[in-house]
Amino acid sequence: MEMAERKIVAQNRRARRDYFIEETYEAGIALKGTEVKALREGRVNLQDGYAQIKDGEVYL
Template identity: 60%
Template sequence: MARPTPAAFDKKKTVAENRRARFDYYIDETYEAGICLTGTEVKSLRFGEGSIAESYAEVQGGEVWLVNSNVPEFSHGNRYNHEPKRPRKLLLHEREIAKMTGAVERKGMTLVPLSIYFNGRGRAKVELALAKGKNAADKRATMKERDWKRDQQRILREYK
């Protein structure tokens, strides 16, 4: 009997999305990771603020860290407000971390965050992908394919 396909992640409210990642990388596998946040960071994310456009993840000492993600300071925060660009620890199983470490070291893959969202239980999660970078020719091919699909849809609409 075949293994059942895993269910899609339960995204209730997407806060930040890295739309450029799917253009710049071939996405191999995706993981759902928890993220360690302080109180004001959670409040800031709940207001829909935050960016992961220039961020990446790295494995250090058996832990995965989200680097260069921007969660702006909470507007009503006081002296206990957080630092906007601090590295944030991602929560994954050891088996998943070992798999990521092997792929990054041996295959030259990159850990790219695709989105930050709140799941059905109200927990902040990061959709993390193991990805391989595209070169310029691959990016041009992707653009050509996307334009052709858009033209196909336009042509089909005209004939209906």
């Protein structure tokens, strides 16, 4: 996928304000039903989201 085709659908601005981000990673995520609908409607909330690395894999 070319950069022109990509669209940022959500950002955690508070995390970027409150913390120093040393590295960033890009990853896919599997969404179901209402999650897809909310994303398409622009109702995305990352405020309480976090990721944890365990055994070389990232879990949300």
